[in-house]
Amino acid sequence: xxxxxxxxxxxxxxxxxxxxxxxxxxxxxxxxxxxxxxxxxxxxxxxxxxxxxxxxxxxxxxxxxxxxxxxxxxxxxxxxxxxxxxxxxxxxxxxxxxxxxxxxxxxxxxxxxxxxxxxxxxxxxxxxxxxxxxxxxxxxxxxxxxxxxxxxxxxxxxxxxxxxxxxxxxxxxxxxxxxxxxxxxxxxxxxxxxxxxxxxxxxxxxxxxxxxxxxxxxxxxxxxxxxxxxxxxxxxxxxxxxxxxxxxxxxxxxxxxxxxxxxxxxxxxxxxxxxxxxxxxxxxxxxxxxxxxxxxxxxxxxxxxxxxxxxxxxxxxxxxxxxxxxxxxxxxxxxxxxxxxxxxxxxxxxxxxxxxxxxxxxxxxxxxxxxxxxxxxxxxxxxxxxxxxxxxxxxxxxxxxxxxxxxxxxxxxxxxxxxxxxxxxxxxxxxxxxxxxxxxxxxxxxxxxxxxxxxxxxxxxxxxxxxxxxxxxxxxxxxxxxxxxxxxxxxxxxxxxxxxxxxxxxxxxxxxxxxxxxxxxxxxxxxxxxxxxxxxxxxxxxxxxxxxxxxxxxxxxxxxxxxxxxxxxxxxxxxxxxxxxxxxxxxxxxxxxxxxxxxxxxxxxxxxxxxxxxxxxxxxxxxxxxxxxxxxxxxxxxxxxxxxxxxxxxxxxxxxxxxxxxxxxxxxxxxxxxxxxxxxxxxxxxxxxxxxxxxxxxxxxxxxxxxxxxxxxxxxxxxxxxxxxxxxxxxxxxxxxxxxxxxxxxxxxxxxxxxxxxxxxxxxxxxxxxxxxxxxxxxxxxxxxxxxxxxxxxxxxxxxxxxxxxxxxxxxxxxxxxxxxxxxxxxxxxxxxxxxxxxxxxxxxxxxxxxxxxxxxxxxxxxxxxxxxxxxxxxxxxxxxxxxxxxxxxxxxxxxxxxxxxxxxxxxxxxxxx
Numbered sequence: 060x061x062x063x064x065x066x067x068x069x070x071x072x073x074x075x076x077x078x079x080x081x082x083x084x085x086x087x088x089x090x091x092x093x094x095x096x097x098x099x100x101x102x103x104x105x106x107x108x109x110x111x112x113x114x115x116x117x118x119x120x121x122x123x124x125x126x127x128x129x130x131x132x133x134x135x136x137x138x139x140x141x142x143x144x145x146x147x148x149x150x151x152x153x154x155x156x157x158x159x160x161x162x163x164x165x166x167x168x169x170x171x172x173x174x175x176x177x178x179x180x181x182x183x184x185x186x187x188x189x190x191x192x193x194x195x196x197x198x199x200x201x202x203x204x205x206x207x208x209x210x211x212x213x214x215x216x217x218x219x220x221x222x223x224x225x226x227x228x229x230x231x232x233x234x235x236x237x238x239x240x241x242x243x244x245x246x247x248x249x250x251x252x253x254x255x256x257x258x259x260x261x262x263x264x265x266x267x268x269x270x271x272x273x274x275x276x277x278x279x280x281x282x283x284x285x286x287x288x289x290x291x292x293x294x295x296x297x298x299x300x301x302x303x304x305x306x307x308x309x310x311x312x313x314x315x316x317x318x319x320x321x322x323x324x325x326x327x328x329x330x331x332x333x334x335x336x337x338x339x340x341x342x343x344x345x346x347x348x349x350x351x352x353x354x355x356x357x358x359x360x361x362x363x364x365x366x367x368x369x370x371x372x373x374x375x376x377x378x379x380x381x382x383x384x385x386x387x388x389x390x391x392x393x394x395x396x397x398x399x400x401x402x403x404x405x406x407x408x409x410x411x412x413x414x415x416x417x418x419x420x421x422x423x424x425x426x427x428x429x430x431x432x433x434x435x436x437x438x439x440x441x442x443x444x445x446x447x448x449x450x451x452x453x454x455x456x457x458x459x460x461x462x463x464x465x466x467x468x469x470x471x472x473x474x475x476x477x478x479x480x481x482x483x484x485x486x487x488x489x490x491x492x493x494x495x496x497x498x499x500x501x502x503x504x505x506x507x508x509x510x511x512x513x514x515x516x517x518x519x520x521x522x523x524x525x526x527x528x529x530x531x532x533x534x535x536x537x538x539x540x541x542x543x544x545x546x547x548x549x550x551x552x553x554x555x556x557x558x559x560x561x562x563x564x565x566x567x568x569x570x571x572x573x574x575x576x577x578x579x580x581x582x583x584x585x586x587x588x589x590x591x592x593x594x595x596x597x598x599x600x601x602x603x604x605x606x607x608x609x610x611x612x613x614x615x616x617x618x619x620x621x622x623x624x625x626x627x628x629x630x631x632x633x634x635x636x637x638x639x640x641x642x643x644x645x646x647x648x649x650x651x652x653x654x655x656x657x658x659x660x661x662x663x664x665x666x667x668x669x670x671x672x673x674x675x676x677x678x679x680x681x682x683x684x685x686x687x688x689x690x691x692x693x694x695x696x697x698x699x700x701x702x703x704x705x706x707x708x709x710x711x712x713x714x715x716x717x718x719x720x721x722x723x724x725x726x727x728x729x730x731x732x733x734x735x736x737x738x739x740x741x742x743x744x745x746x747x748x749x750x751x752x753x754x755x756x757x758x759x760x761x762x763x764x765x766x767x768x769x770x771x772x773x774x775x776x777x778x779x780x781x782x783x784x785x786x787x788x789x790x791x792x793x794x795x796x797x798x799x800x801x802x803x804x805x806x807x808x809x810x811x812x813x814x815x816x817x818x819x820x821x822x823x824x825x826x827x828x829x830x831x832x833x834x835x836x837x838x839x840x841x842x843x844x845x846x847x848x849x850x851x852x853x854x855x856x857x858x859x860x861x862x863x864x865x866x867x868x869x870x871x872x873x874x875x876x877x878x879x880x881x882x883x884x885x886x887x888x889x890x891x892x893x894x895x896x897x898x899x900x901x902x903x904x905x906x907x908x909x910x911x912x913x914x915x916x917x918x919x920x921x922x923x924x925x926x927x928x929x930x931x932x933x934x935x936x937x938x939x940x941x942x943x944x945x946x947x948x949x950x951x952x953x954x955x956x957x958x959x960x961x962x963x964x965x966x967x968x969x970x971x972x973x
Contacts, residue, residue, distance in 0.1 A: 062127070062128050062129050062130075063129070064084045064129040064133075065186075065962065066962075067962040067963065068083065068084050068129075068135070068179070068183055069081070069082065069083040069084075070082050070083075070179065070969070070970075070971035070972070071368040071369075071971065071972040072137075072175050072179075072970055072971055072972060073243075073246040073247050073249075073250050073970070073972060074170045074171045074172060074175065074246060074371075075169075075170055075171030075174075075242070075245065075246055075249070076170050076171070076246075076249060077246060077247075077249035077250035077251075077252065077253045077340070077373075078139075078170065078250070078340070078371040078372075079139075079250070079367075079368045079369075079370075079371045079372065079373065079972065080137045080138065080139050080144065080172065080175075080371065081137065081138045081139075081368065081369050082135055082136070082137050082175065082176065082179050082971075083135065083136065083138070084127070084129060084133065084134065084135055084136075085124070085125050085127065085134040085135065085136050085146065085148075086125065087122075087125050087126050088125075089125050089136065089143065090121050090122070090125050092136075092138075092141075092142070092143040093116070093121055093124060093125055093143060093146070094115075094116065094121060095142065095143070096142070096143040096144070096146070096164060097115070097116050098115075099164055099165070099166070100162070100164060100165060101165045104162065104163075104164075104165055106197075107197055107199070107200040107203065108160065108162045110197060110222075124146075124148075127148070130151075130187055131150070131151035131157075131187075132148070132149070132150050132151065133148065133149055133180065133183055133184070133187070134146060134147065134148035134149075135147050135148070135176055135179055135180050135183070137172050137175075137176055138369065139167075139369065139370060139371050140335060140369055140370045140371075144163065144164045144166075144167045144172065145161065145162065145163040145164060145167065145172045145173065145176060146161065146162055146176075147159070147160070147161035147162075147173070147176040147177060147180050148160060148161070148180075149180060149184055149189065149192065151187075151189065152193065155188065155189060155190040155191060156189065156190070156191045156192075156193060157184060157189045157191070157192060157193070158192075158193050158194065158195075159177075159180065159192040159193070159194050159227075160194060161173050161176060161177070161203070161206075168202065171242065171246065173202075173203075173206045174206055174209070174210070174242060175242075175969065175970055177206060177207070177210055178210070178239055178969035178970060179969040181210075181212070181227075181229050181969070182963075182968050182969050184229060185229055185231075186963070189229065190228070190229055190230065191226055191227060191228055191229060192207075192226070192227040192229060193224065193225070193226050193227075194207060194224070194225045194227075195222045195223070195224055195225075196222065196223045196224075196225060197221075197222065197223070198218075198221070198222075198223055204216075204223065204225065207225050207227060208225075209238065210227065210235065210238065211232060211234040211235030211236070211237065211238035211239070212227045212228055212229060212230075212232065212234075212235050213227070213228040213230070213232065214226065214227050214228075239969065239970060242970065243448075243970045244448050244451070244452075246970070247444075247445050247448040247449070248448045248449045248451065248452045250341075250373050250445065251373070251441070251445050251446060251448065251449035252449060252452075253316065253317075253340040253341055253373070254317060254340070254341040254343075254373060254375060254382060254441070255382060255384045255389070255391065255431050255433075255449070256384065256386070256388075256389050256391075257287065257316035257317035257340070257341075257389075257391065258287045258314070258316050259287045259288045259289070259290065259313060259314060259315050259316050259317070260280060260285065260287065260288075260289050260290070260315070260316070260317045260318070260319065260391070260393060261289075261290040261291075261292050261305075261308055261311060261315045261317070261318045261319070261339070262276050262277045262280065262289065262290070262291050262292065262318075262319045262321065263292040263308060263318055263319065263320050263321065263322060263330055263334075264292070264293070264320065264321035264322035264346075265277040265291035265292065265293055265299045265300070265304070265321065266293060266296075266299065267293075267296055267299055271321075272321040272345055272346075272395065273291075273299075273319075273321035273322075274299060274300060275395050275397075276319050276321060276345065276381060276393060276394065276395060277289065277291055277299060277300050277302070278300055278397075279392045279393070279394060279395070279396070279397055279399075280391070280392060280393055281300065281302070282392070282397070283383075283390050283391065283392035283399065284390050285389070285390050285391055285392070286388060286389055286390050287316075288313060289302060290302075290303075290304075290305055290311050290313075290315065291303075291304040291305070292304065292305050292306070292307060292308055292311075293305075293306070294306050294307070307333060308330070308333045308334055308336075308337045308339065309333055309336055309337050311337070314338065315334070315337055315338070315339050316339065316340050316341070317339070317340065317341050317342075317343065317393065318330075318334050318339045318341075318342050318343070319342075319343045319345060319381065319393050320342055320343065320344045320345065320346055320376075320377075321345050321346055322346060323346065323348065324346050324347065324348030324349060324356070324359060324377070325348075325359075327344060327346055327359075327363060327377070328359075328362060328363060328366060331363065331366050331367050331370070331372070332366065332370070334370075334372065335366075335367075335370030335371070335372060339372060340372065340373070341372055341373045341374070341375070342367060342372055342373070342374045342375065342376075343374075343375045343376060343379065343381050343382055343393055344363070344374060344375070344376035344377035344378075344379065344436075344439075345376060345377070345378075345379055345380070345381055345395060345412075345436075346376075346377055346378070347377065347378045348377075348378075349363070349377040349378055349437050349439070350377075350378075350437040350439070351378055351437060360377060360437055360439045361439070363377065363439055364439040364440045367440060368440065368972065373440055373441055373445075374439055374440040374441060375433060375434075375435060375436070375440070375441045376412075376435065376436040376437065376439065377436055377437050377439060378412055378436040378437045379412045379415075379434045379435055379436025379437070380394050380395050380396060380409070380412040380415030380416065380434035380436070381393045381394030381395055381396070381415075381434060382394065382431070382432065382433045382434070383396075383399045383419075383429070383431060383432040384430075384431045384432075385399065385400070385401060385402045385403070385428070385429060385430060385431065386402075386430075386431075386455065387402070394415070394419075394432070394434065395412075395415075395416065396415060396416040396419050396420075398416075398419060398420055398423055399419055399423075399429075399432070400419060400422045400423040400427060400428050400429045401423070401428045401649060402428050402429075402430070402649065403422075403427050403428020403429045403430060403535065403649075403650065404428070404430060404455065404456065404457040404458060404535050405422070405427060405428065405429050405430060405456070405457070405458045405459075405460055405531055405535050406429065406430050406431050406432075406446065406450040406453065406456040406458070406459045406460070407419075407422065407429050407431075407432045407433075407460045408432075408433050408434075408435065408443050408446045408459070408460070408461045408462065408463075409432075409433075409434045409435070409462040410434075410435050410436070410438060410443070410462060410463050410464045410465070411434070411436075411462060411464060412434050412436045414462065414524075415432075415434040418462065418524065419432065421524070421528060422528065424638075424639060425528055425532060425638065425639030425640060426639050426640035426641075426642070426645075426649075426650055427528070427531065427532050427535060427639065427640060427650065428649060428650060430450075430453065430455040430456040431450075431453070431455075431456065433446055438465075438467060440972070442467045442468070443461055443463060443467075443472065444467065444468060444471050444472055444475055446459075447459065447472075447475045447476065447479055447485070448475065450479070450483065451475075451478075451479045451482075451483065456483065457483060457534075457535060458483065458484050458486070458531055458534045458535045459479070459483055459484070459485045459486070460486050460527055460528075460531050461485065461486070461487045461488070462487075462488050462490075462524070462527070463487060463488065463489050463490070464490050466489075466857065468857070468966065469512075469857040469858045470857060470858050470859045470881075470964070470966040471966045473512055473513070473515070473516040473518075473858070473881060474516075474966065476513075476516040476517060476518050477515075477516040477517055480516065480517030480518060480674075480677075480678070481517070481678060481682060484519060484534045484674055485517070485518050485519065486518075486519045486521060486527055486530050486531055486534070486670075487513060487518050487519065487520050487521070487527075488520075488521055488522075488523065488524055488526075488527045489509060489513075489520060504853075504855060504858070504861065504879070505875065505877075507875070507877070507879070508861065508863070508877075508879040511878055511879035511880065511895060512858060512861070512879055512880070512881055514677075514891075514895075515880050515881060515888060515891070516881075517674065517677050517678065519670050519673075519674050521670065525663075526666065526667070526670075529658065529663055529664075529666065529667040530667045530670045530671065532639065532640060532656040532667075533629065533631060533656050533667045533668065533671055534671060534674075535650075536640070536650055536651070536652060536653065536654045536655070536656055537629035537630060537631070537653075537655070537656065538626075538627055538628065538629050539629070539671060539674070539675040539678070540598045540599040540628065540629050540668065540671055540672050540675050541598045541627075541628070541675065542568075542598035542672070542676075543566065543567045543568045543598065543672050544567075544568045544569075544570065544596055544597055544598045544599070545562050545567050545568065545569045545570065545597070545598070545599050545600070545601060545665070545668065546569075546570050546573070546591035546592075546594070546597040546599070546600040546601070547559060547562075547569055547570065547571075547572040547573065547600075547601050547603070548572075548573045548575065548584065548587045548588050548591060548600060548601070548602045548603070549572050549573070549574055549575065549602070549603035549604075549661075550574070550575050550576060550577050550578075550579045550584075550603065550604060550605065550606065551574070551577070551603060551605050552572070552574045554603045554605060554633070554661055555572030555573075555574050555603065555661075556572065557660075557661055557662065558572065558601055558603060558661035558662070558664075558665055559571075559572055561661060561662040561665040561666070562665050562669075565665055565666060565668075565669035566669060566672075566673075567665065567668065567669055567672060570591075570596065570597065573587045573591065575587055577606065577607050580611050580614065580615065581611060581614040581615045581617065581618040582618070584602070584604070584615050584618055584619060585618035585619070585621065585622050588600060588602060588619060588622045588623070588630070589622045592622065592623070592626050592628050592630075597628065598628060598672075599628055599629045599630070599631070599668055599671075599672075600628065600629075600630045600631070601630075601631050601632070601633070601661060601664050601665065601668065602619060602630065602631070602632045602633070602634070602655075603632070603633045603661050604632065604633070604634050604635060605633065605635065605636065606635070612634075612635060612643060613643055616634065616641070616643030616644050617643075619632070619644065619655060620644060620645075620646065620653070620654075620655065623653065623655060624646075624653055629668070629671065630655050631655065631656055631657075631658065631664040631667070631668060632644060632655050632656070632657045632658070632664070633657065633658050633659070633660060633661045633663075633664055634655075634657040635657075636659050636660075637657045637659070638657065638658060638659045639656070639657060640654055640656060640657070641655070641657040644656075644657060680887055683885050683886070683887065684885065685883040685884060685885050685921070685924070685925065685928075686884075686885060686886055686921050686925075688765070688766070688921070688922060688925055690766045691764060691765045691766060691922070691925065692764045692765075693764070693929050695764050696761055696764035696765065696926070696929065696930060697929070697930065699756065699757070699760060699761055699764070700756065700761070700930055700932045700933075700957055703754055703756045703757075703957055704754055704932060704957055704958075704959055752958075753934055753935075753956045753957065753958050754956070754957045754958065755954070755955065755956060755957075756955040756956075756957050757955075758936075758953035758954055758955040759953065761926070761955055762926075762950070762953060762955075764926075765922045765923070765925060765926045766922055767919060767922055767923070767950060768950065769950045769951075769952075769953045770838060770839065770841065770949050770950060770951050771788065771838070771839070772788075772797075772836045772837065772838035772951075772952075773787070773788065773836065773837050773838075774797050774834050774835070774836050775794075775822070775835055775836065775837050776834075777822075778818065778819040778822040778823065781794060781818050781819070781822050781835065781837050782815045782818050782819065784837035785812070785815070785818055785837050788837060788838065788839040789839050790812075790813050790814075790839075791811050791812055791813040791839075791840045792812050792813075792818065792837050792838060792839055792840055793808055793809060793810050793811070793812065793837075793838050793839075793840050794808070794809045794812060794818060794821045794822060794825065794835055794836070794837055795807055795808040795809070795825075795835065795836055795838065796808075796825070796829065796833060796834070796835060796836070797833075797834035797835060797836040798834070799937060799939055799952040799953070799954040800937075800939075800954070805869050806828070807825075807829075809821035809824070809825065810840065811840060812840075818837070822835060838951065841942045841944065841949045841951065842944050842945075842946075842949075843944075844908070844909050844911075844944070844945070845911065845942040845943055845944040845945075845949075846866065846867075846901055846902055846908060846911050846942070846943045847866065847867030847868065847940040847941070847942055847943075848864065848865065848866050848867050848902075848916065848940065848941045848942070848943055849864070849865050849866070849867045849872070849937075849938065849939045849940060849941065850862070850863070850864055850919065850920065850923055850936075850937075850938040850939075850941050851863045851864075851935070851936065851937050851938070851939075852882070852923055852924075852926075852927045852933065852935065852936040853934070853935050854927070854931065854933060854934050854935070854958075854960070858881060859881065859882070859964055859966070860881070860882035860924070860927035860928055860931075860933070861879055861880070861881060861882065862879070862880050862881075862882050862884060862892065862920060862923060862924050862927065863877050863878065863879045864877065864878050864879075864892050864893060864895075864896065864920065865877040865878070865896055865898075866896065866898045866901065867939065867940040867941075868898070871896070871898050874897075876896050876897050876898050877896060878891075878892045878893075878895030878896050879892075880892045880920075880924070882923075882924035882925070882927040882928045883921075883924045883925050883927075883928040884920055884921050884924035884925075885921075886917065886921060888921075888924070889917040889918075889920040889921050889924070890917055892920060893913060893916060893917060893920070902916070902943065909945060910945070911943040911944055911945055912943060912944060912945060912946055912947050912948065913943070915943070915946075915947045915948045916941070916943050916948050919938075919941065919948050919950075923936065923938070931960045931963070931964055932957045932958060932959060932960060933955070933956075933957060934956045934957060934958040935954075935955075935956040936953070936954070936955050936956075937952075937953065937954040938950050938952070938953050939951075939952050939953075939954075940952060
């Protein structure tokens, strides 16, 4: 029976030049592919691989190369379309060691195929317990040595008998992770650049019918004066919109970089194959009839993505508005929107095609301008993550605006955002989820958790589209504020007071408004603004000009622009109630750095400023890695988890107990395929690592591996046993329900019991209230005064490990007053998590509570986050309660739930699309 492999060993990947390929393990059915691949190799490539000439592979060699056990012998291939273009393999040579070799077709060398294959093979090898790769390389094979040396792993080399022996330590290192991340970034950025900067565009399905989707895109391309050739494609007509038409993409004389597809959904897959044959780099599928229509449409959409990626194409859509690039060297409007804003410094991503036209109109109405625009529609392939990679590199983009309905890969999204937001602000409107993506509910997290995780990553999450543009126009044209202190310059006392109130409500610190009176002119406004900006007590200024009678608007605007130029402090305005970039408040014909954004009301200006203040404060904090904890024992913790999750071996018939115990279960071992299994069938991940039922682990032992202890407690089956336990633990004690989950209910604990009589009385009372069969526990009472808190960790299927924190009071629980952070946590993350809850002042000595050891609480959060990061098997951890006293923290209750994960956390592994 043919061996099988974990499904996560397959992946679509982006290559160094922006093209795509599919990586998967080799199978016996690939014999003909291997022969064809070998026939296309140059004699030099064959010589470097086999150390001598080998014109052809024998049938025996083909069988050996294509038949592997996916354990001690593994081979991965890269395919583009139906063709195999590269292969990499390892053969185990000893304990923890394997020999590695790879071969890339000459036509695809230099595209980064070998590097991405090595990443994936190293990951599979680590899963199989292999710690080192050994490769024998001819000295002249500089390309192979370069791939091995540049992988980021610790490499050693020696020379003997005319061969260089290289040894790679596969232990994950920061350098290897940085190399992988950098390659991923460059590849994905280039793949989007090929879409947004095409040299030529074909519009497939451009009919003569006025108002048709294809003709609309064609006319918009022509109206925008696209700088390259445009090719209409129609099966029957000879010209569309006055431009020569072609019966198919392959019939076009010149090269085609981008194809806009506007044919019926059932014809799209055939068009994709034609485009692949032509050598098109990317597709924009505006056609509908895919995932938005139900399960059949979703299957067609998945097939679209699979075929396109397999042939090396990226896809925007389907069911999308299109893409645009305002670069004068490109002038691309491949959208259904006739109106595209002018050149600006904002990159704009909209998941919704239907909203796209309205959004672009709003941008233009505000006079903001964009650098580029992408409407992803159903997001079968290209997503917001890809655009983030591109805009990080794009010098023309200074601010990123995102309208998201769902999150395709939330963990990757937050990872990218955390890096990119250090240099470019990212403003997000996140609406409710859709079936095709991950909504907050599907993730198992409340929407407030998504906001917390966005905040941790430096994202600016806003409530609606109006606020999106309010914040965007401020960040695009004004500097970041250094703090929350706001000067208010106004000619209306009422509007000044409204602005001051709005500042206080938004967490800003307003100065008393400088009310210049309704008759104030350019000199008064200029003098007042200059004085405020010169004050060291001011971080930003809001100018309100609402004259009762139209008068000197142009003069006042000129004076405001003159005073604000060169200032490192942002200036915002409510200028005659104008919304957007007021023409009088711009540095030129088009908005440029230093132009003053105008808002319809002072409250809107203040709201936008408050977002900028919080973002600037986040950005000002240095980016530090998670804390390095020396007193932890991760190997011991992993051994405990493995021991807990591994079932005891069952004795097979005809064997002794000792023989059975000597044959441990192999992780990820797959059951034999049934007779109906096709040779090329992709195995299901669940066949290899099914997430079994949750298993409770010894919480105290596991937490001890990370320097955390649980306050001892003893279960008592009778009043006398409770008294005896109290004597052993030490007085005073508490008596409570033994089930840790009971801490969430009021009336389950009796505190401050200092005598045997009080213990017996409390025992009888709780038994009467909850039933005689209820287990009760005795625990020494924690020192007082103290503040009870709750710490929880969940392994979210999309975000990964998430740490939550809140106070343990019933009211705080009822109001869901919680904060959330992704693990692992830095010290700053832990501090921010503690302070993110509304009841946090109780920890800092407010409202009559004594100040407690918040630093010890933050240390606990860091350790819990590290535990969750290290152990993907940790399905849930509840520390309920964690009592924070004046000198430290005490964990009163802990509950650990383990579960075999369905596979590794893919975002932390080798590069893959998605």
